[in-house]
Amino acid sequence: MTASSLRLRAGLVSIVLLAAFLGIWHLATRSAAPVATMSPEYAKLMGLTATQGKSAMPGPLDVGAKLWEHLKRPFYDNGPNDKGLGIQLAYSIARVGTGYLLAVLVAIPLGFLIGMSPLLSKALDPFIQVLKPISPLAWMPLALYTIKDSSISAIFVIFICSIWPMLLNTVFGVASVRKEWINVARTLEVGTIRRAFTVILPAAAPTILTGMRISIGIAWLVIVAAEMLVGGTGIGYFVWNEWNNLSITNVIIAILLIGIVGMLLDQILARFTRMVTFPE
Amino acid sequence: MTDKFVSIEGIAKRYPGAGGATTTVFENLWLSMPRGEFCCVIGHSGCGKTTVLNILAGLDAPSEGAVIVDGQAISGTSLDRAVIFQSHALLPWRTVLGNVAYAVSSKWRSWDRAKVKAHAQTFIDLVGLTGSEHKRPSELSGGMKQRVGIARALSITPKMMLMDEPFSALDALTRGTLQDEVRRICLETGQTAFMITHDVDEAIYLADKIFLMTNGPGAVLAEVVENPLPKDRGRTDLHRHPLYYALRNHIIDFLVTRSKTFAAEKPGHDPRNVPVVHIGKPGLTVASDAKPEPLKETSWPSLSRPSTSS
Numbered sequence: 001m002t003a004s005s006l007r008l009r010a011g012l013v014s015i016v017l018l019a020a021f022l023g024i025w026h027l028a029t030r031s032a033a034p035v036a037t038m039s040p041e042y043a044k045l046m047g048l049t050a051t052q053g054k055s056a057m058p059g060p061l062d063v064g065a066k067l068w069e070h071l072k073r074p075f076y077d078n079g080p081n082d083k084g085l086g087i088q089l090a091y092s093i094a095r096v097g098t099g100y101l102l103a104v105l106v107a108i109p110l111g112f113l114i115g116m117s118p119l120l121s122k123a124l125d126p127f128i129q130v131l132k133p134i135s136p137l138a139w140m141p142l143a144l145y146t147i148k149d150s151s152i153s154a155i156f157v158i159f160i161c162s163i164w165p166m167l168l169n170t171v172f173g174v175a176s177v178r179k180e181w182i183n184v185a186r187t188l189e190v191g192t193i194r195r196a197f198t199v200i201l202p203a204a205a206p207t208i209l210t211g212m213r214i215s216i217g218i219a220w221l222v223i224v225a226a227e228m229l230v231g232g233t234g235i236g237y238f239v240w241n242e243w244n245n246l247s248i249t250n251v252i253i254a255i256l257l258i259g260i261v262g263m264l265l266d267q268i269l270a271r272f273t274r275m276v277t278f279p280e
Numbered sequence: 281m282t283d284k285f286v287s288i289e290g291i292a293k294r295y296p297g298a299g300g301a302t303t304t305v306f307e308n309l310w311l312s313m314p315r316g317e318f319c320c321v322i323g324h325s326g327c328g329k330t331t332v333l334n335i336l337a338g339l340d341a342p343s344e345g346a347v348i349v350d351g352q353a354i355s356g357t358s359l360d361r362a363v364i365f366q367s368h369a370l371l372p373w374r375t376v377l378g379n380v381a382y383a384v385s386s387k388w389r390s391w392d393r394a395k396v397k398a399h400a401q402t403f404i405d406l407v408g409l410t411g412s413e414h415k416r417p418s419e420l421s422g423g424m425k426q427r428v429g430i431a432r433a434l435s436i437t438p439k440m441m442l443m444d445e446p447f448s449a450l451d452a453l454t455r456g457t458l459q460d461e462v463r464r465i466c467l468e469t470g471q472t473a474f475m476i477t478h479d480v481d482e483a484i485y486l487a488d489k490i491f492l493m494t495n496g497p498g499a500v501l502a503e504v505v506e507n508p509l510p511k512d513r514g515r516t517d518l519h520r521h522p523l524y525y526a527l528r529n530h531i532i533d534f535l536v537t538r539s540k541t542f543a544a545e546k547p548g549h550d551p552r553n554v555p556v557v558h559i560g561k562p563g564l565t566v567a568s569d570a571k572p573e574p575l576k577e578t579s580w581p582s583l584s585r586p587s588t589s590s
């Protein structure tokens with residue numbers, strides 16, 4: 001069985017599964033027969049949902065139509081509560097990007113130091129052990145109180161949640177570089193800095209990148225929750241706002257987009273990981 | 281008195297064992313090598329050969345004692361002492377050329393890329409890897425990897441080569457070619473070489489002196505065997521030399537029986553004055569700086585007798 005035919009068949013199965021899912025969704029949310037036995041007052045109160053048996057849950061066609069609307073004008077801006085999905089996503093991605101890059105800048109050099117120094121490793125271990133399991137959202141009040149800016153607080157929360165996997169993976173990757181490679185550098189009298197860049201970095205890169213990939217996933221999970229809390233802009237705020245508007249269609253669209261963006265971010269990091277991985 | 285280019289003075293290596301006890305791999309080990317000499321170490325697995333080599337390289341520090349190279353106690357690794365590792369130790373993210381060039385550019389930091397590349401290429405050609413420069417270690421056979429390791433060590437033109445079973449992973453033909461190359465290069469460049477091997481014929485072909493180590497733990501350097509074969513020996517007529525079998529049998533006899541029983545048989549063994557064995561030259565033995573010792577061994581199967589002096 002060749003690889004390409006396997007991929008083709010897997011693709012076909014995926015399409016069939018998607019079609020089945022959309023079909024069942026459509027059938028489940030289709031208008032049922034009108035409910036006759038209902039007092040007129042109650043029917044009036046409930047609107048279309050009750051009177052025509054229309055489900056509150058939008059069907060795939062409703063979502064598709066709405067999505068098309070959004071895609072046609074992703075960047076409109078009608079004030080604080082009505083912005084295009086593109087703008088909301090851009091806010092979220094910018095926050096994640098900023099917090100994540102700051103975390104990279106701190107975690108990787110710090111991880112190198114800790115990994116190369118058994119003393120620092122032992123000294124900092126209790127702090128890391130305590131700080132790591134704290135839910136990033138638990139930092140939010142503290143961040144809001146000290147920083148006094150909701151947007152920067154969200155960035156801080158992203159920073160704090162994405163730093164741990166990167167830090168721990170960097171420490172582990174650096175500390176477990178094969179002794180014989182270090183010995184090669186030692187017999188060649190390679191200095192510490194050059195050794196760090198020519199032996200330890202390439203040897204630990206796959207582990208570091210794996211940590212970065214875990215981090216970006218967590219950061220994207222956390223941003224939605226963080227933006228629901230701080231409000232204002234971003235895809236998380238959008239979800240919350242549309243829930244308050246009772247627009248389940250928009251909520252579903254947002255969920256779909258969150259998934260797609262998360263997948264893209266993961267794929268980008270996966271590609272970088274593959275670039276630095278070496279066969280042994 | 282020969283000049284001692286390398287002098288190992290009373291080194292010991294101990295590891296903390298189970299329950300607070302210490303395991304002594306070896307202790308009070310004395311050994312010296314004149315400049316330009318090729319020395320081979322033979323001993324059973326686990327007796328501490330790699331440990332001695334790592335201490336000589338400066339990769340490992342002895343628990344006691346010191347190593348003096350060229351009149352100075354060593355305190356770490358040096359570009360003058362190149363190591364060929366038992367496990368080749370190539371950097372897998374670099375190509376063959378990249379691995380050799382890494383060593384070259386570490387030695388000559390001011391060289392430009394082209395010069396480094398040209399220099400590395402000479403040594404890749406030397407070990408017969410022309411055409412594989414851009415392959416990664418994962419694409420090479422075990423023998424090819426070992427050859428890259430050899431090229432990398434040779435490329436920095438060290439004063440001393442430390443080799444840990446460099447040819448053990450190679451097929452007989454490649455091994456022969458590389459032995460010839462290493463021998464030629466060591467002779468031409470006046471290299472002092474310290475090589476660990478399990479192959480008695482390899483030791484006889486390459487070595488000027490063969491160090492025999494007893495089994496560990498608590499291994500000792502039992503004998504230094506002088507190679508009686510002429511310096512310009514050839515691989516093909518090695519076994520025709522009248523003393524070849526005497527030498528070979530002596531070493532094999534040591535490995536098979538005496539390496540285990542040595543401590544019991546020679547209670548008065550002085551590690552500072554290890555007996556030097558001259559195969560087939562009974563009258564000409566000159567002890568380094570100790571009184572002669574009467575001959576004890578009698579059951580020598582060959583025409584020539586080894587003489588033992590301490």
Ligand SMILES: Nc1ncnc2c1ncn2[C@@H]1O[C@H](COP(=O)(O)OP(=O)(O)OP(=O)(O)O)[C@@H](O)[C@H]1O
Binds near residue numbers: 303305324327330332
């Ligand atoms: N880190 C360590 N801790 C405890 N014991 C060790 C350690 N490293 C080596 N040893 C012991 O030291 C002894 C000598 O090891 P070494 O690697 O020098 O042997 P070797 O003579 O090179 O053997 P081989 O021929 O198999 O390569 C072994 O018995 C080994 O168990």
Ligand SMILES: [Mg+2]
Binds near residue numbers: 329330331366444
């Ligand atoms: Mg060994």
